[in-house]
């Protein structure tokens with residue numbers, strides 16, 4: 001998996017430290033990864049190994065302390081905050097463990113929200129939003145509020161929102177972490193479909209090996225370093241577990 | 245995009261109605277107070293201007309007695325120093341348009357069963373021209389009435405109302421200090437003078453009649469004051485100098501000694517009064533503006549709370565592509581909407597309050613379009629000014645920090 005001009009993600013010697021009262025704490029150390037278009041990558045690792053930190057940097061929500069990150073051909077380190085916002089809006093769809101829907105807005109407004117920041121007029125916005133809700137199987141709930149539907153449904157709404165700008169890349173940080181096994185399966189089926197049918201690149205953090213089994217490639221982090229990067233099926237059984 | 249933002253701001257405001265309402269209330273009170281105070285202040289100002297217009301233009305008043313020895317209004321004991329002869333001499337000066345020597349006093353007036361105590365001014369026919377005073381009915385007296393000191397009178401409207409009621413007074417005879425006087429005419433109403441007296445509570449008689457028959461005087465031919473009208477405003481300084489010179493010469497006052505009369509430029513005094521009224525009006529507005537400021541601070545306070553409460557929402561919006569300026573606009577719009585709606589309600593209440601005040605107290609009020617436009621401009625400015633800091637604070641958040649906020 002070496003650097004390639006049209007890779008979606010190219011990370012070289014990424015380094016991240018948090019400034020705490022006790023001084024700087026390194027969380028990611030010398031992380032290098034390249035993700036090609038259409039890949040489905042699972043990121044695993046014990047709690048505190050830096051998975052979320054890694055995803056936040058990939059999602060342009062946070063910035064690295066050192067190293068290089070090229071997203072969709074653009075060196076993220078050279079971009080200003082407006083340009084980063086543009087990337088988050090157009091290239092990336094982010095799915096959180098806690099769904100992060102706006103509680104006061106109904107589902108179609110939630111899903112259409114990213115389009116507001118692209119200046120899409122209301123009519124068109126709602127049309128796209130309804131289309132996406134139908135795609136994730138919630139076409140009947142356009143006007144419901146997030147608190148009127150189940151957790152699994154809320155996560156599907158969040159995925160619909162991530163999809164509404166037709167992103168190249170979906171980043172999901174433990175998207176099934178708050179869901180029961182049955183709903184987790186449904187949500188993972190949706191990710192698989194997006195990857196296989198629409199060719200969307202997916203990077204997904206999970207604790208569970210059967211969730212990771214949906215991916216093609218596994219990246220395993222431990223203490224801020226990559227300890228395994230390869231096909232899921234070749235990973236040794238102990239590497240598939242949630243604790244290293 | 246702005247339409248979408250407006251809709252979102254509206255929803256956000258609706259989410260916490262009581263708080264939005266209370267925040268708005270600050271603006272309502274502020275704007276209402278400004279509108280009310282401006283209405284009252286400008287009303288007072290307009291009233292002063294009306295009094296000035298009723299005074300006559302390019303006017304001097306020459307008073308008996310020196311300014312240093314007794315002030316402007318001499319007590320009854322002071323010797324009158326001005327005479328009718330002085331007045332005649334003044335009339336010959338260049339640029340003097342008209343002259344009205346006057347002897348005022350107070351007298352009891354009786355008509356039938358009614359009596360009324362009022363100011364009686366003995367003066368010449370020119371008085372009406374100088375004061376720009378019209379007759380509502382009847383005729384003025386003439387120079388021949390002056391020469392023969394006839395017992396005739398012109399009545400102010402207040403006197404007519406109190407003595408005659410609905411009866412037409414022209415041609416009737418009333419008694420002033422027990423002597424009969426014939427009513428020649430009724431003066432047109434003039435309203436309040438600058439010092440707040442009712443100018444219509446007046447009776448005008450020939451100056452000679454007042455001197456010889458009504459008040460009497462130890463010093464024959466003297467008057468208490470002389471009103472002088474200059475031909476133009478530009479001529480006033482020259483006229484003032486000439487009058488001083490002439491009177492000092494006639495009164496044989498030596499170089500360096502105090503005059504035994506004083507010349508006042510009434511037009512200048514009136515302008516000062518007008519300026520004072522304007523300053524008062526501005527002061528009222530300024531005081532009311534303080535409440536507008538307090539309202540603005542209320543908005544800032546609530547917006548700061550709102551930004552903190554909605555930190556997570558800000559994080560979510562940033563994560564899906566909102567730029568700093570989108571977040572800024574969102575919060576700024578909320579602040580502006582609150583202040584502008586507050587302003588609308590404030591204008592309605594302020595206008596209503598002003599109308600009520602004028603209804604209840606009879607105070608003059610003036611509501612101008614410009615004061616309402618100004619209120620809106622100020623409200624929008626307050627919204628932007630006090631909304632700016634919280635909105636900026638929201639916009640400056642880092643996405644990851646905002647998302648992590650619990």
Ligand SMILES: Nc1ncnc2c1ncn2[C@@H]1O[C@H](COP(=O)(O)OP(=O)(O)O)[C@@H](O)[C@H]1O
Nearest residue numbers: 018019020027046047048049050051052053054
């Ligand atoms: N904002 C932060 N400030 C300081 N330390 C942090 C912060 N966020 C995460 N950490 C620390 O960084 C390490 C990695 O955290 P994280 O990336 O959330 O791990 P994971 O998602 O794999 O559980 C942990 O030790 C965590 O305590």
Ligand SMILES: [Mg+2]
Nearest residue numbers: 051052053173
């Ligand atoms: Mg995590």
